[in-house]
Amino acid sequence: MSRLVPLPPFALILLYLFFFITTIAYAQPSISDFRYCPSSDCNGLNINYPFWKIDNQTSQFCGYEGLGINCSSSTISGEDRPMMYFGGDSYYVLNLTNTSITLVDDDDAFRAQNRCPRVDHGIELGRLPLYFTSRNLNLSFHFNCTTVPSFASVIPCPNNQGTKKSCVHVVRPDMPYFDWANMCAEEVIKTVINVSDSFERLGTEFVDALRRGFELNWTTTTDDDCEKCEESGGLCGHNPSSTESFMCFCADGSSTRNDCNGKKMNWLRKLLIGVVSAVLAIVFIFIIYCIRKFSWNTFVALFRHKTEDDKSVEAFVIQYGSLTTKRYTYHDIKKMTNSFKVKLGQGGFGTVFKGMLCDGRLVAVKVLNSSKASGQEFINEVASIGRTSHINIVTLLGFCFDYQKRALVYEFMSNGSLEKFICSHADPPKTSEHLGIEKLYEVALGIARGLDYLHRGCNTRILHLDIKPHNILLDADLCPKIADFGLAKLYSRNESIVSMLEARGTIGYIAPEVFNRNFGGVSHKSDVYSYGMLILEIIGGRKNVDVGSGHTSEIYFPNWIYNRLERDEYLLDGVKTTEENDYARKMTIVGLWCIQPDPKQRPSINAVIEMLEGSMEVLEVPPKPFFSTSPRSPASPFSEPQSELLSLYSS
Incomplete structure (x- = not known):
């Protein structure tokens, strides 16, 4: 046979x-799935080329990449509105004509309902084929200023801190010089439509300007191309494989770059x-x-046969990849890292290498270990950090997904992680040998602002669930940035409690409720607990003891902290002045409030910022956690304070 x-x-x-x-x-000849690109409607707005409606019936062939409009719920009214997403922010379409589009920042409009909005980001168009029209002007917002020049208008808002003020002015080419960098802590440029030449009350009228939004034109293809296509009975579209490729879809199912005449x-x-x-x-x-x-x-x-893990990541990349960050091939990854020549570090889920982009920017490339890293960790990282844009959040510049070859490309942080700057093994504790107490305070405040952005500043709230020194990176100016979102959890603004099937985090920083529901539900307060553990370790009030060593909870929550706080003594041996001691006391008190076992007793992260920035006199010493004075006992398998919590509350 x-x-x-x-x-x-x-x-x-x-x-x-x-x-x-x-x-x-x-x-x-029969691209029937893509040739029908009819005008779509969303709450009375007619959506047509080069824009396209994101739904199950319309394809991206009907418009340009990044110009998709989603008819989704707005944070302002809860109603379905035509929304666009770019630069990590959401905008609803106020008006769309044949020549221009008017957009309103959804976050600004939502905050403007309180008549005292806090403008916290500009408008990033990125590589979209859009540009600002001449009808716009730029408003420059400055916050926490010690001095306000005469040409700027003071914003009479309650977020001014003490004698410091916030102000706004119109950006003009003939503006007098003013040293904004030394007089103010933060600047945000916002583009709005110019409707008046008078700006005498700009300090209050800027709210109305934000509601009016800004106007954009587009540079895709000439109007003649689309007009000729429609006159020949075709419909205008776009070839996503080319940034400048106009397509005309004809009634017979064929397509052309010109018109449908003589196309058969x-x-x-x-x-x-x-x-x-x-x-x-x-x-x-x-x-x-x-x-x-x-x-x-x-x-x-x-x-090869695709695993369920591959299919879930592939579905995510197809759905969100083009809307978040740039996708690289594995060949690109090898090229930018010079075949993985310089190794920066290694963790449980991958190895980090130093690389360089074509434009000369240094990057850190995290190559995931295919045998340990799950597809869900990859999705978490891209979905969460890809939505963010904040000075205290590390920037994800791109990713690679070639099935088992997966990598993440971040901005390069020259000073590495915070872990190497913390001196936590001295006895008695001392401040860092490389960072003064004031700089440590600035680092702690920056981390808190980054967490506040994750909890309140994004359209979809993000729980990090793995706040620890190793995941805090420092740039060349020692500005802290939160990194490693592999364990992050996304949830909507309407949810207060997050459901989880298993505990996430690092032993020693996990909140009690994450692994034992008797303490309450997992929420943003769980990140607050980890943050409290972090700043206690920064200040030296909590030691990172070797696993397996005999110890008690007094190592983590020592009585001497409370004794010195009550006697108003200097907390740390490295502190030499009253001002430095105030920083240490403030950080210590805030840290102790954050690690309260009951989530309801912990402050929210925005309250933590207010405590750190506020006066020392109004801070109260929190009650001692009930496990802070427990008798000595043998080391548990956890080798962390959570082991005692489990023994007391496990059922």
Whole structure:
């Protein structure tokens, strides 16, 4: 009995390419799934080319990448509104004409309901084919200023701190010089539509300006192209594979870059083109194969069985990849890291390498370990940090997903993690050898602001669930940035408690309720607990003891902290002045409030910021946690204070 002899692997690839390209040639005249790009409606707004409505019926072929409009719920009214998303922020479409589009920042409009909004970000268009029109002007907001010049208007808002004020002014080319950098702590530029030449009451009228939004034009293709297409009975569209490729979809199912007149072609000619294309492709692949001598293993990933993990990540990348950060190939990753030449560090889920982009920017590339890192961790990282844009959140510049080859590209942080700056093994505790107490206070405040942005500043709230020194990175100016969102949890603004099937985090920083629901539900207060543990470690009030050593909870919550607080003594041996001691006392008291076992007794992270920035006199020493004076006991498997909590509350 004769048996079939299997074809060689490369012959199978050539055969596959032949049928694939021939099929494309046959299918080219009938792009029926994409040729119908009708005008869509959302609450009375007519959406048409180059914009397109994001739904199950409309394809991205109907418009340009990044110009999709989603008819979704707005944070202002809760009603369905036409929304656009770019630069990490959401905007609702106020007006759309044949020449311009008017957008309103959804966050600004939401805050403007209180008549005292806090403008916290500008408008980033990125690579979108959009530009500001001449009808706009720029408003420059400055916060926490010691001095306000005469040409600026003071904002009479309650967020002014003490004698410091906030102000706003119109950016003009003939403005007098003023040293904003030394007089104010923060600046935000906001573009709005100019409707008046009088700005005498800009300190209050800027709220109305934010509500009016800003106006944009687009640079995609000439109006004549689309007009000729529609006159010939076609519909305007776009080829996503090319940034400048205009497409005209014709009634017979074909497409052209011009118009539909004379576009019909007999099937024999198209078949001939398909066969010739297939033959040329096979010859080209064969030549490349002979030159490069690719092995069969190179192509295994293209045809191997996809796991459920691969499918979930692939679905995520298709749905959100083009709307968040840039996607790189694994070849790009190897090129930017010089074949992984410089290793920066290694963790449980991957290795970090130093790299450089084409424009010369240094980056840190985290290559995930395929045997340990799950697809969910990859999705968490891209979905959460890809939505953020804040000075205290590390920037995700791109990602790579070639199935088992997965990597994340971040901005490079020259000073590494906070962990190496914390001197937590001295006895008695001392401040860092490299960072003074005032700089440590600024680091703690910056981390709190980053957490506040995650909890309140994003459209979708984010729980980090792994706040620890190792995940706090410092740039060249020692500005702290929260990193590593692999364990993050996303939830809507309407949710107060987050459901989780398993505990997340690092032993020693996990809030009690994360692993034992008897303490309450998991919420933003869980990040507050981890933050409290972090700043106690920063200040030296909590030691990071080796696992397995005999110790008690007094190591983590020592009585001497409370004794010195009550006697108003200097807390740390490294502190030499009253001002430095005030920083240490303030951070210590805030840290002790944050680690209260009951989540209801912990402050929110925005309250933590107010405590850190407020007066020392109004701070009260919190009650001692009930486990702070527990008797000495043998080391538990956790080797952390949570082990005692489990023994008291586990059921």
